[in-house]
Amino acid sequence: MGKNSPERYTEPMISFDLECAEGxxxxxxxxxxxxxxxxLNEGKIQCPFCNTTVVKRLFSGCAIQAKSLSKRNAETITPNFFEYMxxxxxYVKENFEDVGKDFAETARAIHYGVEEERxxxxxxxxREMKDLVDEGIGVVPLVDVSKLEN
Ligand SMILES: [Zn+2]
Structure with a gap:
């Protein structure tokens, strides 16, 4: 347990956008x-710029924050990333030709018109990727998801 102990979730904070009488x-x-x-009612909220306690809440910008929210977001985003990749x-495997280890050579040949464009x-x-990019050949590294997940 430890990391997921309940007290991590018992400190929600609310942030309000506020505006003082001076704007x-x-x-x-x-x-x-x-x-x-x-x-607010006790006049304890003070404008940090002019120190007035005449402030009101701006209803447009209200957010609820929990300390563990960012971590939970990260957990929900990660599977989507793998799904996306x-x-x-x-898509690439269905629509692109697999040239295997000849990738750099073939990309170069296509770029210089030696081979038909595909x-x-x-x-x-x-290293090869960097050389290709330096030559102005558009290559995009493809993340091998299966390797990342294991
Ligand atoms: Zn002010």
Whole structure:
């Protein structure tokens, strides 16, 4: 457990966009809505620019933050990334010609008009990729998802 202990989720923070009587806009972060309301009513919310306590909430920009939110987002984004890369890969494999280890050579031949223009994919070392890019040959590294996941 440890990382997923419940107290990580019990500290939600609410951030409000606020505006003072002078038109300064700033963000206030509060434990919850009633905490914000209480501080507002007691005149404890102060504009950081002119120190006035005459402030109001701007309703356009309200967000709820939880400390663990970014981590949870990362967890939900990652499978989508693999899914996306898998889609790209299967598209390439269906529509591109596999030239295997001759990739750099074939890409160069196509670029200089030695071979007919077509979509290819294959194996290439980072060094070969760099040389191709330096020569102005458009190559895109393809992430091997199966290797990343294992
Ligand atoms: Zn102000």
């Amino acid at each position: 300064h806009r700033f963000e206030g972060i509060f434990r919850d809505y009633s905490s914000f309301e209480g501080q 898998r889609m790209v890969q299967s 979509n290819i994919y294959g194996e290439s070392s980072p």
